[in-house]
Amino acid sequence: MNLHRAIIAGVLIATALAAGSCTRSDEHQTTIELWTLSLRPTFTEYVQGVIQAFEDEHPGVRVTWVDVPFAAVERKLIAAAAAGRAPDVVNLSDLMFARFAGAGAFLDLTDRLPDDPASRYHAGALAVGRLGDGLYALPWYLTTQARIFNTALLEQNGMDPSSVATTWPELRDQASAYHARTGQILFTQPLGQDSQLPVMMLADGLIPFTTDADGTLRADLTRPEIVSWTTDWVDLYRRQALPRQAATNGFEHLIEVYQDERVAVLNTGANFLGRIRGASPRVYEQTEVSAPIVGSLGRAHIAVMPICVSRTTRHPDLAAELAWFLTSPENQLAFCRLAPILPSTPASLSDPFFAGPTIEEEATGDAKIGQARAIVATALSDGVAFTPALECWPTLRRAFNENIKRALLSDASIRGVLADIERDWNQILNETDRQRSVAGSPPLSIEAIPTPPPAGASR
Amino acid sequence: MRRSARAPGWTATAYAFAAILTVLAIGPALWLVVGAFQSPEAELNTLSGPWTLANFREAWREGGLAAAATNSVIVTLARAGLNVLLAALAAYPLARLSFRGRNTVFLLVLATTMIPEQVIVVPMFKIAAGLGLYDSLAGAVIPFSVSAFGIFLCRQAFLAIPQDLEEAAWIDGAGSLRIWWSVMLPLATPSLALLALFSVIGAWSDLLWPLVILQSEDNFTLPVAINRMLGVFATNPRVAYAASVLAVVPIIVFFLTVQRWLRPELFGGAVKG
Numbered sequence: 094m095n096l097h098r099a100i101i102a103g104v105l106i107a108t109a110l111a112a113g114s115c116t117r118s119d120e121h122q123t124t125i126e127l128w129t130l131s132l133r134p135t136f137t138e139y140v141q142g143v144i145q146a147f148e149d150e151h152p153g154v155r156v157t158w159v160d161v162p163f164a165a166v167e168r169k170l171i172a173a174a175a176a177g178r179a180p181d182v183v184n185l186s187d188l189m190f191a192r193f194a195g196a197g198a199f200l201d202l203t204d205r206l207p208d209d210p211a212s213r214y215h216a217g218a219l220a221v222g223r224l225g226d227g228l229y230a231l232p233w234y235l236t237t238q239a240r241i242f243n244t245a246l247l248e249q250n251g252m253d254p255s256s257v258a259t260t261w262p263e264l265r266d267q268a269s270a271y272h273a274r275t276g277q278i279l280f281t282q283p284l285g286q287d288s289q290l291p292v293m294m295l296a297d298g299l300i301p302f303t304t305d306a307d308g309t310l311r312a313d314l315t316r317p318e319i320v321s322w323t324t325d326w327v328d329l330y331r332r333q334a335l336p337r338q339a340a341t342n343g344f345e346h347l348i349e350v351y352q353d354e355r356v357a358v359l360n361t362g363a364n365f366l367g368r369i370r371g372a373s374p375r376v377y378e379q380t381e382v383s384a385p386i387v388g389s390l391g392r393a394h395i396a397v398m399p400i401c402v403s404r405t406t407r408h409p410d411l412a413a414e415l416a417w418f419l420t421s422p423e424n425q426l427a428f429c430r431l432a433p434i435l436p437s438t439p440a441s442l443s444d445p446f447f448a449g450p451t452i453e454e455e456a457t458g459d460a461k462i463g464q465a466r467a468i469v470a471t472a473l474s475d476g477v478a479f480t481p482a483l484e485c486w487p488t489l490r491r492a493f494n495e496n497i498k499r500a501l502l503s504d505a506s507i508r509g510v511l512a513d514i515e516r517d518w519n520q521i522l523n524e525t526d527r528q529r530s531v532a533g534s535p536p537l538s539i540e541a542i543p544t545p546p547p548a549g550a551s552r
Numbered sequence: 553m554r555r556s557a558r559a560p561g562w563t564a565t566a567y568a569f570a571a572i573l574t575v576l577a578i579g580p581a582l583w584l585v586v587g588a589f590q591s592p593e594a595e596l597n598t599l600s601g602p603w604t605l606a607n608f609r610e611a612w613r614e615g616g617l618a619a620a621a622t623n624s625v626i627v628t629l630a631r632a633g634l635n636v637l638l639a640a641l642a643a644y645p646l647a648r649l650s651f652r653g654r655n656t657v658f659l660l661v662l663a664t665t666m667i668p669e670q671v672i673v674v675p676m677f678k679i680a681a682g683l684g685l686y687d688s689l690a691g692a693v694i695p696f697s698v699s700a701f702g703i704f705l706c707r708q709a710f711l712a713i714p715q716d717l718e719e720a721a722w723i724d725g726a727g728s729l730r731i732w733w734s735v736m737l738p739l740a741t742p743s744l745a746l747l748a749l750f751s752v753i754g755a756w757s758d759l760l761w762p763l764v765i766l767q768s769e770d771n772f773t774l775p776v777a778i779n780r781m782l783g784v785f786a787t788n789p790r791v792a793y794a795a796s797v798l799a800v801v802p803i804i805v806f807f808l809t810v811q812r813w814l815r816p817e818l819f820g821g822a823v824k825g
Contacts, residue, residue, distance in 0.1 A: 133769070133780055134614055162779050165763045168670075172677035172764050178686065353597050371788045372596040 122155045125408060125415055126180040128170075130398070133160040139431055147418050154411060167192075174198065179403040181412040182419075184233060187221050187480045188487045190399045194229045195484020195525070197532065199401040201227035205413035213422070217477040218437040220543065221397045224482055225535050230399030231420050232437035234428060236362040237393045237469050237476050238385040241369075245379040246357040250275045254381065257358055261293055261388055264358070265329055272334035280358035281336050281350055285498040287343030290326060291490060295479040295543060296388025297322065301518075302542055309526065310537040312518035314511045324507045327500050340501035352376050360386040362396070363465035364433035382465040385472050391548030393472040394479045397437065433462065435473055442470055475548040482541040485525040492517040588794040596789065607794035611781070615795050619770060620777035623689060624756060625802075627773055630693040632751035636744050639702030644732045646703065647710035648718065658707070665700045669760060677764055687767040696754075696761065702747050709743030710736055745813035752806055756799075774799045 132140055144156045159180065161169055167189055173179050185193065193199065202210075203226075210219055214232050222230030244254040252271065258264040268279040283289050294301055299322055303313035313319070329335055336355060338346035348365060350356045352373040359365070363382070370377040385393045400420060402412040418424065425436035426444055436442065447470040450463025480486065493514055500510040526536045587596060591604040611617060645651065646658050676695050685691030713736060721731045737744065759775040766772055772780075778799060781792040 131780070134616075159767050160780070162763065162782075165760075165779075168673060168760075169764050172674045175674045176678040176681035176686075178681055352595075371592065371790075374593055375595060 123153055123408060123411065124155045124157055125182065125406075125412055126157045126159065127415065127419075128159050128161055128166070128180040128183040130161060130166055130184050130186070131163045136428070136431060139428060143419060143424050143427075147415060150418075151411070151414075156415065170198075174403075174405075177405070179405055181403055181406040181408060182400060182415050183403065184398055184400050185230075187397045187399060187478065188490070190221070190230055190401060191224075191480070191482070191484050192487045194224050194401070195528075198404055199229040200404045200406065200409055200413070201229060202231065202402060202413050202416070203228045205402075205410055206231075206417055207414070213440075214420075214437050215395075215439055215473070215476075217395055217543070217545075218397045220482060221478045221480055222399050222401075222482075224484060224541075230401045231416050233398045233400045233420050234425065234432070234434040235398070235437050235473065235476075236364065236396045236434055237472050238360050239363050239465050239468050239472075240358065240360055240383045240386050241351070241365065241380055241465075242358045242383070243351070243354060243376060243379050244381050246354050250277050250357070252279075252357075257383070259384060259386055260391075261297065261386055262325075264386055265325060268334050269329060269332065272332065278334060278336055278350075278356050280360070281339050281347060281356045282360065283339065283343050283346070284326060284330060284335070285340035285501050286494060288490070288494045288497055290323065290497060291493055292394055292479045293326075293388060294319070294322065295481075296390055296392065296394055296477075298388065298390050298544075298547070300539075300542055300544060302539055304539050308536070308538070310522055310539055310541075312515040312522065314515040314518070315508060320508050320511055323497075323500075323511060327497075327507050330501050340498055348372060362433070363462070363469050366462055366465055367433060377461075380461065382461055382468055384468055387472075387548075389547070390477075390545060391475065392545055393469075393476040395473065395476040397478050397480070433466065435470060439474075442473065477543050477545045479543050481543065483525070483537060485521050485537075488521050489518050492521060584793050585797055587790050588797045590790055592788060592790070607788075607790045608798065611791045611795035611798065614791065615777050615781050616769065616772070617774065617777060617795060617798060620772050620774045621799075621802075623771060624774040624799075627689055627692045627762070628752055628755040630689075631696050631755035632748050634693070634697035635699055635702050635751040636748050638698040639747060640706045640737060640740070640744060641732070642698065642703045643706030643710055644728075644736060647707045648736075649728065661700045661703050663700075665704075673760065673764055676761075680765055686765060687771060689766075689771060691765040692762045692771075692773065695765075696758070699751070702751065705743055705747050706740065709740040713739050741813055745810050749807065749810050752810075753803060756803055 127144070129140065140158060140160075144158055148154055148156060163186075166185065170179065170183065170185075170193065179198070190199075202222075210228065210231065215235070218232035218235055219228075221232060222228050240257065240259070242254055242257055247254045247257070250271070251274070258267045264280060271277065271279040282293075291301065299319055301312060301314050301319060303311050305311055330339055336346070336350050338350060344361075347359050347361055348368050351359050352369060354376060366377070366380070366382065369380060387393050400416045402409060402416055406412045420437065422436065422438035422440040425438050426441040426446070428434065429436055429441065430446060441447075447467060449467045450460040454460050454463040483489070496510050496514045496517065499505050500507050522537060529536055583599075586599050588607055589601075589603045589605070590596065591602045591606065594601055594603075642661075646654060646661075680686065680691050680695055683694075685694060717735055717739070718731055721735045726734065757775060758773075759779060762773045762776050763779065766776060774795075778792060778795045781795055782789070
C-alpha cells in the first residue's frame with residue numbers, strides 16, 4: 094500500500110473511531126454539573142464520596158463532576174458560558190471569582206440558602222463572596238501562610254533561626270542587613286509578576302483607595318506614606334537583597350529558589366511543604382515551620398476558594414444546595430484530613446486534627462506537616478482575606494504588576510510609577526462604575542476594601 | 553593565493569557557542585528524562601540518583617495513560633490524516649487551476665495563520681458545541697482537520713512539479729481529480745510526509761483545544777491527562793516527568809519511521825531537460 098492510500102485508510106478509521114465517541118445525555122434525570130479545580134486524581138475518592146452522599150439525599154438528581162486544571166479554568170469557563178453550557182456549580186480562585194462575578198456570571202445566593210451563612214462561615218472568607226448587596230459565592234477551602242525556614246542555611250550564615258522576623262517591615266530590614274553582611278538573600282516574595290505588594294500594603298493597614306466628595310471610589314497611591322512604603326520594597330530589590338525572580342516570576346519561583354538554597358525563608362502555604370519534600374528531601378529535613386509573617390495589623394492573609402452558582406443554571410435551588418452541602422463543616426473537615434488546606438467553617442477547626450501532628454504523621458516522619466497545619470489553623474482565627482470585594486480587583490492587580498515591574502527593573506522614579514498606576518486604576522474604577530451604572534448596580538464603594546482593626550483590638 | 557586556515561581561536565569559539573546552544577536546546581529535555589528516573593529520595597535539582605522505574609509505573613497507573621494514549625492515537629491519526637488529505641485537495645486548484653479570485657482565496661487562507669489559536673477558542677467552541685461535538689474525540693479532531701499552513705505547503709509542492717507531467721496525463725485522458733490523485737500526490741510525497749510529520753507532532757502535543765472541548769476523563773488525550781498530574785496538590789513532579797517521557801516516545805518512533813519519505817529529490821529527473 095503506498096503512502097497516500099495508507100493515509101486515506103487511516104483517516105477513515107480514526108475519524109470513525111473519533112465520531113463514535115460522541116456523548117449522549119441522559120434525559121430522565123435532573124443533572125447538575127459541578128466544576129472543581131485540580132482535584133483529580135488525588136481527591137477523586139473524596140469528591141465522589143461527597144457527590145454520592147448528595148445524590149443519596151436527593152433521589153433523581155445526578156451530579157456530573159468535571160475537574161478542570163487550574164491554568165485552564167478561565168478559558169474553559171468563558172468558552173462554556175459563550176456556548177450556553179456553563180456549569181451549574183463552579184469552584185474558582187478568589188481572583189477569578191471577582192472577574193466573573195463582575196461580569197454577572199453568578200447567581201445571588203442570599204435567599205437560596207437553608208441557613209444564615211454568617212453563622213456557618215469564617216467572616217473574612219465569606220466577605221470575599223459579597224459584591225454590593227449580594228452574596229455570589231460560598232467560601233470552600235482556605236489556605237493561609239506559614240513561615241518556612243531552612244535552619245541549617247540560616248545557622249551557616251550566622252543567623253539564629255528563632256530570630257527570623259514575624260512582620261514584613263521587620264523582615265525587610267533583616268533581609269537588608271543579612272545581605273549586607275553575608276551577600277546572601279534571606280527571603281523572596283513575588284513583587285512584580287503576581288505582585289503581593291497590594292496585599293501586603295493592605296495587611297500593613299495602608300489603604301490605596303480614597304473617596305471623592307461625592308463618594309466615588311478613587312485610587313490613592315501617591316500619598317507620601319504609600320510612596321515611602323513602596324520605595325522601601327523596591328530599594329530592597331534594587332540592592333539585590335531579593336532574587337531576580339522576585340520581579341519577573343510569580344509564586345512558582347518560591348519553591349525553586351528555596352530548594353536550591355538560594356533563600357532561607359519563605360512565607361507560603363503549608364501545602365508547599367509537601368512540594369519541598371518531593372523536590373528536595375535534604376532541604377525538607379532542614380526546614381522548620383513557624384507562625385506566618387504578617388503585616389503591621391498582625392493578621393495573616395487568607396486565600397479563599399469560592400464556590401459559585403451559575404446565573405444561567407436551570408436548577409438554581411438545587412445548585413445552591415449542592416454548594417451548601419459541599420461546604421458543610423463535616424465535608425470540609427473530611428477534606429482537610431486529606432489535603433493541606435483549612436476549612437472555611439470555624440466549627441471544623443475545633444477538631445483535634447488541627448491541634449498538631451496525628452499519630453500517623455508522627456510515625457511516617459510527616460510531623461512537620463501536622464505542625465504546619467496547627468500553626469496555620471491558629472493564624473486563621475485572626476486571618477483576613479485582604480482581597481477587596483471589587484470585581485475589577487484582578488484588573489487593578491494586573492495594572493499594578495505591569496507598572497511595578499518597571500520600577501523594579503529600572504531606575505524609574507517610584508513616585509512616577511505609582512502615579513501611573515494611580516491613573517490606570519482610576520480609569521479602571523471609572524469603567525467599572527460605568528458598567529455598574531448600565532447594569533443598574535450601586536457604584537463601587539470603599540466598604541469593599543478590607544480594613545480590619547489590628548489583631549487583638551476590637552472593631 | 554591559498555586561503556589561510558581558520559584561526560584555532562575562532563573554531564574554539566564557534567564550538568563553544570554551538571555547545572551552549574545545544575545545552576539550551578536539549579538541557580530541559582535532558583533534565584526531564586533524568587527527573588523521570590529519579591527516586592523520591594533524590595534531589596530534583598541535581599542529576600544524581602538513586603534511580604527507579606517506579607515513576608513510570610505510577611504515571612501509567614495513576615494517570616490513566618493507557619486510555620489517554622489510545623485517545624491520542626485516534627485524535628492524532630484523524631487530525632494528521634485529514635490535514636494531509638484536505639490540504640492537498642485544497643492546494644491543487646490554488647496551484648494549478650485557473651479561476652477568478654484564486655489569489656484572493658489563497659491570501660485569505662494565508663491570513664488565517666496570523667490569528668492565534670487562543671483568540672478563536674471561544675467562537676470555535678461555540679460552533680463545535682452547536683454541532684454536538686462537545687466532549688467527544690470528534691470535537692478534538694474536526695476543527696483542526698485542515699490548516700492554512702498545510703494548504704500553503706502543498707500548494708508550493710504542487711507548483712514545483714513540472715507542468716509537462718500534468719499535461720502528459722491530460723493528453724492520456726485523465727481528469728483533474730485523476731491527475732491530482734495519480735500524478736500530483738505521488739510526486740509531492742516528501743511535502744506530504746513533512747506535513748504529516750508536523751500534523752502528527754502538533755496533534756499529539758496539542759493541549760489547549762482538547763482541554764477546552766473534552767470533559768470526561770474517558771476522552772482525555774495524553775497532554776490533558778499529563779497536565780492534570782501537575783495539579784496544585786501534586787507533590788511528586790517526577791511522576792509527571794515520567795508521563796511526559798512516555799508521551800514523547802511515540803513521536804520519536806514516528807519521526808524515525810516517516811523520515812524515509814522526506815526526500816526532496818524524489819521527482820528530480822522526471823522530465824528530460
